[in-house]
Amino acid sequence: MFARINSVQAETDKLAGLVGFAEEQFPEVREAPGFKGFYLLADRQSGKVVSISLWDSDDDLRRFEARGAHVREEASSDLNIAPTPVDIYEVVLQA
Template identity: 30%
Template structure:
C-alpha cells in the first residue's frame, strides 16, 4: 500500500469551505479512482495548515493519480483558498495498525 500526503495552508476562516469542497468534489473523484483505498483530511483551524492523506493499493495507482491530471483537477477546486501552493509527498506504507 502507498500513501500520498498533501500539505497545504488554507486561509484562516475558510476551513469549512475546504471541507465542503472535499465532500462535494474530492470524495466522489477519489472513490472512482483505480486503487483508491481511503483518505483523511486533517488540519488546524487556528493556523489553516492541513494535511490530506490518501491510501492506494499500489505505487502505480498512487502515481497514476498525478499523471492522469486528477490531482491537478482536485487541487484547482481549492485555488482561491490556498495561501501558498500545496506540497505533495508519496510513501510506501510499511505497517498499518
C-alpha cells in the first residue's frame, strides 16, 4: 500500500471551506482504481492541514496523481492557499 501526503498552511477561517471542498471531491476520488482511504487532519488553532490518501499500489497512486494535481490547483485557487509539494510513502507497517 502507498500513501500520498500533502500539508498546507491555511488561515483558520478557511478550514471550513477546505473541508467542504474535500467533501465535494471525495465521491470522484473514492471511485478511482486502487483507492483505499482518505484522512484530512487539521489543527484548528494553527491552520495546518494534512491530507493522507491511501492506495493499493504505487501504479494506482501515480495514475491518479494528474487528477490530484488538478484538485490541489483548484483548492489553491478557490481558497487562496499556496500549493505545496506532495510526498509519497510506501506503507511498511499497518496496525
